[in-house]
Amino acid sequence: MIATIEQPQQANSAGSGLIVASLEGVNKNYGSVRALRAVNFRVRAGEVVALLGPNGAGKTTAVKLLLGLMQPNAGRVQIFGADPTNPENRMRTGAMLQVGRVPETLRVREHIDLFSSYYKKPMSCAEILFTAGLEKLRDRKFGDLSGGQKQRVLFALAICGDPDLLFLDEPTVGLDVEARRMLWDEIRKMVERGKTVLLTTHYLQEADALADRVAVINQGEIIAEGTPSEIKAKTAGKRIRCITSLSLNTLRQISGVSEIKEDREAIELHVGEAEPVVRELLARDAKLSGLEITSAGLEEAFLALTQDTASGANHSN
Numbered sequence: 001m002i003a004t005i006e007q008p009q010q011a012n013s014a015g016s017g018l019i020v021a022s023l024e025g026v027n028k029n030y031g032s033v034r035a036l037r038a039v040n041f042r043v044r045a046g047e048v049v050a051l052l053g054p055n056g057a058g059k060t061t062a063v064k065l066l067l068g069l070m071q072p073n074a075g076r077v078q079i080f081g082a083d084p085t086n087p088e089n090r091m092r093t094g095a096m097l098q099v100g101r102v103p104e105t106l107r108v109r110e111h112i113d114l115f116s117s118y119y120k121k122p123m124s125c126a127e128i129l130f131t132a133g134l135e136k137l138r139d140r141k142f143g144d145l146s147g148g149q150k151q152r153v154l155f156a157l158a159i160c161g162d163p164d165l166l167f168l169d170e171p172t173v174g175l176d177v178e179a180r181r182m183l184w185d186e187i188r189k190m191v192e193r194g195k196t197v198l199l200t201t202h203y204l205q206e207a208d209a210l211a212d213r214v215a216v217i218n219q220g221e222i223i224a225e226g227t228p229s230e231i232k233a234k235t236a237g238k239r240i241r242c243i244t245s246l247s248l249n250t251l252r253q254i255s256g257v258s259e260i261k262e263d264r265e266a267i268e269l270h271v272g273e274a275e276p277v278v279r280e281l282l283a284r285d286a287k288l289s290g291l292e293i294t295s296a297g298l299e300e301a302f303l304a305l306t307q308d309t310a311s312g313a314n315h316s317n
Contacts, residue, residue: 018045019081020165020196021066026075028061028220035061037220038075043165048187048197050207053217054306059200060098062217063167066198067095079165091119094163096154098170104143108134108153111142112160119161131186132156133179147174155183159190166190168199172206184210204298214298218306232301238274239300241266243290244281254280266290270300 021043028036036058043049053059064070065077068084079089102111109125116122129135132152137145142153151174158166168187172180180203187197187210201207207214208228216224216231224231237258243266244251251260251267256277259270271277274293281288 019043020045020079021198022076022078023062023065023072024076024078026062026065026072026077028058028065028070029073035220036065036072039217039220039222041215041222043196043198045164045196046191046194047212048191048199048210050199050201050211050214051217052201052204052207052214052302057217057306058220059217060169063095063097063169063198063200067093067167091161092164093167094158094161094165095167096158096169096171097167098173102142102150102154102157105141107139107141108145108156109138111153112156115157115160121162122160123162128156128160131159133182148176148179151175152179152183155186163195165196165198168197168201170201171199172201172203180206204302208298216302216305224305228298231305232295232298234301234305237270237272237295237300239292239294239297240269240271240274240277240281241290241292241294242269242281242288243267244285244288246281246285250284 019042023036023039023041026036026039026041027034039058039062041062051059051062061070065072066079066084068077068079068090071077077084079086080092082089084090106114109129112125112128116125116128123131129138132155134149134152134156137149137153140149142150145153151171155168155171158168172183175183184206187199191197197210199207199210211228214224214226214228214231215222224234226234241263248260248262248267251257251269254277256271256273257269258272261268261270269277278291278293
C-alpha cells in the first residue's frame with residue numbers, strides 16, 4: 001500500500017494555506033532502482049516542513065525534483081502552481097544543498113555579490129552577512145574557512161534573493177551549538193515574514209524544534225506525516241533511566257520493555273507504559289536510584305517507523 005500525505009483542509013496558521021510546492025503521484029527511477037514510488041507531497045505557504053528519512057530513502061531526489069534539477073518518470077511536480085524550471089519561479093526559490101562546488105578563491109562578500117546579481121530584488125549584502133553571521137568573515141576566502149563557516153556561507157547564498165520558498169538540505173552540518181541555534185533563529189524569523197521552508201536533516205532535535213509538520217520517507221514512500229507531536233504519538237512510549245544492579249538479561253524479561261541501552265553507570269529502558277515497569281523495577285531492586293521518566297522523542301518515533309517499514313519489506317521479499 002502506498003502511503004501519502006493527507007493535508008488538513010484548513011489553512012496553516014503560519015500562512016495562507018496556499019500550496020507552494022507539490023509532488024503528485026511522482027515516480028522517479030534510476031535505472032532499475034525505484035527512488036520514489038507514487039509520492040504525494042505538499043508544502044503550504046508559511047510553514048516549515050521537515051522531510052526525514054534514512055540515507056537513500058528518497059529525500060534528496062524529492063528536493064531535486066522540486067528544484068527542477070531532474071524530471072520525474074511519472075506524476076507531476078509543481079512550484080507556485082507551475083513547472084519548477086519556470087524562470088519566475090526560480091527567482092522565488094533559494095536552495096542550500098550538499099552537492100556542487102563553490103570557488104575556493106573568491107572572498108565571502110564576492111560570492112554574495114555574484115549570487116545577488118542573479119536576482120531582480122536581492123537582499124542587501126550587509127543584511128545577508130548579518131543574517132548568516134558572516135560580518136567578520138566578509139573578506140575571507142571561501143577556501144580558508146572552516147566547515148561550519150562554509151555552511152554559513154552556503155546559507156547566505158541560499159537567501160540572497162530573499163526567496164519565498166527556501167530549500168535547506170542538512171543546513172547545520174558542521175556547525176557548533178551556538179551557530180546552530182543562531183541559524184534556527186534566522187529560519188524562524190524568515191517564517192515570521194511569510195517565507196516557507198522545506199528542511200531535510202539528520203538532526204531530529206532540529207526537526208522537532210523548527211518544523212510545523214514532519215514527513216517521514218523510507219524506501220521511496222511517505223510513511224508518516226503530521227506535527228512533531230503527532231509523529232511522536234505514533235510511537236507511544238516512555239524512557240526510563242535508572243541505576244540498578246539488575247542484569248540486562250533480567251531487565252529484558254520485564255513485561256513492557258522493548259529496548260535497553262547502557263548509558264554510563266545507568267540503564268535506559270524504552271517502554272510502552274512506565275508505571276508497571278517502574279513498580280517491577282522497585283520490587284526487584286530495593287536500591288534502585290537515579291530514576292528518571294521522560295516521553296519518547298522524535299528519534300524513537302523515527303526509528304520505529306523506518307524499522308517497521310524495513311521489516312515489512314524484508315518479510316514480503
